[in-house]
Amino acid sequence: MTLIPHANEKSVPTPAELRGHVERATGRLRDTAVHVGRLVEDKTPDPVLAGALRAATRLRDTAARAGRLAGHRNLDSARATAGRAATVARANRTALATVAGVLTAAVLARRARRARRAK
Numbered sequence: 001m002t003l004i005p006h007a008n009e010k011s012v013p014t015p016a017e018l019r020g021h022v023e024r025a026t027g028r029l030r031d032t033a034v035h036v037g038r039l040v041e042d043k044t045p046d047p048v049l050a051g052a053l054r055a056a057t058r059l060r061d062t063a064a065r066a067g068r069l070a071g072h073r074n075l076d077s078a079r080a081t082a083g084r085a086a087t088v089a090r091a092n093r094t095a096l097a098t099v100a101g102v103l104t105a106a107v108l109a110r111r112a113r114r115a116r117r118a119k
Helices: 015-043 046-072 076-091 093-118
Strands: 003-005 011-013
Touching: 011 015, 076 093
Parallel strands: none
Antiparallel strands: 003 011
């Protein structure tokens, strides 16, 4: 193990040695995870495993179907609507800020009133 001097006169491993430590630790963790997975699988009843397999298959199929549907959708109308909403918001910033302030004040007043009643 080659050591290089450190600022406080102690020796630290080189980057290559640290990489080796990390690789060995990763391998041990991976082996442990595989071992634990096998133990869990061995102790899990067959009906539960079968149900989990069915659920995973159904979820995979549903995700694939959703992906296909999303790929076939034409999002131009949604983009146009969002663009119109953004234009209206930009044109009426003052009015929107006023409405947001009034709503915030109303919510705070209501919460304060509830807090006083609870006492």
